[in-house]
Amino acid sequence: MKNMISTLLFITSVALPLQVAQAAEELPSPYPYPQPTWSPYLVGALIGVLVLLTLSLANKKIGASSAYSDLAGLLGRVIAPRHIRSLPYWQDKKPMISWTLLIVLGAIGGSWLAASTGTNELTGTYLQDMWLARFGPDSFGLRTIVAFVGGTVMAYGARLAGGCTSGHGISGTLQLAVGSWIAVVCFFIGGIATAMLMYRL
Amino acid sequence: MSSPNHMTSVQGPEPASARESEQSHHDQTSETEPWPWREASASQLAMGLVFGVVFGFLLQKGGVAKFDILIGVLLLENFVVVKVMLTAIVVGMIGVYVLQRAGIIEPQLSDTIYGANTIGGLIFGVGFGLLAYCPGTTAAAAGQGNLDAWVGIAGMVFGSYLFALTSKFSSGTVSKWGDRGKLTWPELLNVPKGVFVAIAAPVLVGVLVILEILATQ
Numbered sequence: 001m002k003n004m005i006s007t008l009l010f011i012t013s014v015a016l017p018l019q020v021a022q023a024a025e026e027l028p029s030p031y032p033y034p035q036p037t038w039s040p041y042l043v044g045a046l047i048g049v050l051v052l053l054t055l056s057l058a059n060k061k062i063g064a065s066s067a068y069s070d071l072a073g074l075l076g077r078v079i080a081p082r083h084i085r086s087l088p089y090w091q092d093k094k095p096m097i098s099w100t101l102l103i104v105l106g107a108i109g110g111s112w113l114a115a116s117t118g119t120n121e122l123t124g125t126y127l128q129d130m131w132l133a134r135f136g137p138d139s140f141g142l143r144t145i146v147a148f149v150g151g152t153v154m155a156y157g158a159r160l161a162g163g164c165t166s167g168h169g170i171s172g173t174l175q176l177a178v179g180s181w182i183a184v185v186c187f188f189i190g191g192i193a194t195a196m197l198m199y200r201l
Numbered sequence: 202m203s204s205p206n207h208m209t210s211v212q213g214p215e216p217a218s219a220r221e222s223e224q225s226h227h228d229q230t231s232e233t234e235p236w237p238w239r240e241a242s243a244s245q246l247a248m249g250l251v252f253g254v255v256f257g258f259l260l261q262k263g264g265v266a267k268f269d270i271l272i273g274v275l276l277l278e279n280f281v282v283v284k285v286m287l288t289a290i291v292v293g294m295i296g297v298y299v300l301q302r303a304g305i306i307e308p309q310l311s312d313t314i315y316g317a318n319t320i321g322g323l324i325f326g327v328g329f330g331l332l333a334y335c336p337g338t339t340a341a342a343a344g345q346g347n348l349d350a351w352v353g354i355a356g357m358v359f360g361s362y363l364f365a366l367t368s369k370f371s372s373g374t375v376s377k378w379g380d381r382g383k384l385t386w387p388e389l390l391n392v393p394k395g396v397f398v399a400i401a402a403p404v405l406v407g408v409l410v411i412l413e414i415l416a417t418q
Contacts (some may be wrong), residue, residue, distance in 0.1 A: 012327060017234040033279045040281045041409075043263030044288025050255055051289070052296040052306070058248050060241075061309040062256060066339035068354065069361035070240075076362065077236070085236075089368035097238035104340045106253020107260065111344030114261035121261070121405015123346040128268030128333075131349075146331050147349045150338070151356020152363065154328025158336060159364040160376060161321025162311045165335035168318075169286060172311050174293030176385040176397065176404025179313030183322040187335075188275070195275030197329065 012153050017197035020146060024134050027199060031130065037119060051171050060099050061175075063167030065158035067104035070095050103149070134199055161186070257341050266341035280412050291405050299397045304368050308383070315379025332356070
């Protein structure tokens with residue numbers, strides 16, 4: 001079991017990005033990055049205030065990753081309730097319609113609202129610009145695999161680490177939690193290594 | 202705790218049997234009792250939805266729902282994500298300190314577990330690099346119409362299930378190593394909270410200033 005997990009980990013962490021990077025086109029350097037609509041300082045300050053509001057009004061912090069585990073467990077409760085009840089993780093943290101699930105559902109709507117007000121930024125694209133520049137227009141299947149595996153690995157890591165870039169990266173760090181700072185540094189170490197292999201090799 | 206003690210002092214045999222029946226009752230309920238469907242009250246969930254809308258709105262306007270900007274930070278070429286995060290941390294850090302002192306908020310901390318935070322964090326990072334969106338920004342990217350983000354959502358649902366599935370085997374390994382509970386920097390370094398914030402906030406602002414200076418050069 002342990003061997004299998006470590007082999008899988010190796011494949012996803014090194015072999016997959018390497019394989020993905022093969023036969024890819026070189027990205028322009030420097031790459032013409034888009035500008036955010038609002039100043040990142042304004043947005044950051046408002047997100048800081050938002051976390052203060054949720055802490056004081058709802059006694060909850062802003063997170064995201066556990067929404068997907070709640071969703072998975074809720075689907076499981078409908079499809080195979082006995083199986084879901086047999087898993088220690090979900091016995092410990094029962095999958096329910098949760099605060100964080102509502103945060104994430106709201107965030108989907110809120111982003112749609114933001115993209116459709118002011119300058120229209122609604123995309124409707126499957127392959128994004130930088131991916132297209134690197135992997136070309138025929139990479140629909142590759143993007144599907146990479147996005148799905150990426151989501152899978154990321155959620156697994158988030159559950160192990162106890163949170164994600166929202167729960168640890170913002171809500172935890174600003175409350176000065178040591179583990180949150182360690183986690184967010186590791187998020188970026190893992191992310192930087194993977195992205196460098198995939199886009200700049 | 203105190204009531205069984207009290208009972209033993211009055212009547213010998215009863216508490217044991219009472220405890221026993223309580224125990225078996227507890228076991229039975231945990232196996233057959235239906236799980237609730239709602240984690241919080243309807244009004245609290247509604248509040249979560251409203252805060253979520255604001256959160257997603259801000260993420261999109263801040264540009265961090267954009268694929269290129271998220272990959273850019275991982276290639277150390279674009280620092281919009283760092284600016285958003287550090288500003289949020291500085292504002293929130295000062296706010297939490299003030300509001301906690303005023304007794305308005307209570308800390309909502311995740312546990313510090315060195316092994317799990319490190320290993321889980323690195324695994325998370327690999328997935329983050331592959332998908333390009335993190336869990337919160339996946340929602341924002343999906344909302345603004347990035348269709349690949351929906352595949353990421355499916356992956357995250359599957360990955361969460363995998364974690365629950367392997368929780369049969371993984372308990373007691375990395376998830377337990379270095380468990381320090383709800384530990385904060387001021388506690389670890391043994392400095393007063395106010396002093397820590399008074400030093401950390403300007404340092405983080407300094408990092409942002411340096412980033413701006415480097416960007417203009």
